[in-house]
Amino acid sequence: MRNRVREERVRRELSQAQLAGALGVSRQTVISIESGRYLPSLPLAFRIARFFGMSIDTMFDPDEEE
């Protein structure tokens, strides 16, 4: 599953630590999500999508492989 977390974070000039703090997760988890090694839970996926002001299916694309 491909996601746009890294792309949106970089566009907003946020560090991984800043995004992690805003989402209430660790920096390591943000790194894992961005690299596609970890698929977030539904509540966390919603928090990520809301944080970036996007819909969840725009943020996470199940049809595209990482």
Added chain:
Amino acid sequence: MTRIRLSGPWTPVFAGVGGSAISLAVGLGQGKWEPIVIGEVVTAMAVIALCFVGAQDTDVGAVLARRADERQVIIRMKASRVAAVVGVLASVVACVIAAARNSTYWPFEVIYIAMGVSYLVSIAIYGAAPKSAGAVVDDDADHVDP
């Protein structure tokens, strides 16, 4: 269901209490003070090491300090599973060796039975938990909503 929820740096506390208890038991059993001193020093070093690792900004640190997020909770569960399997195997091996040497083997048997029973009870408890659908939900995970 009553739920025991532990928060804070309990891992070093458990390690310290357990290490001290074993040191005292060995020393009192042998009637010597040297094993107690050596055991307490080793325990203190282990507690300091656990506190140090727990303060690190790593997955291990987050799990040890019980400030794990949802991904680290999954890591913790996998690690707990491995530790439990190793514990069961070790108890069986220890029980077999102790029985073969005609020495006391019931403590290992108790550990083996306790782990087996707790496994079955856990399945029943968590299977009936209201938050069982979908992704792993753990109340220990500290989330801060943006």
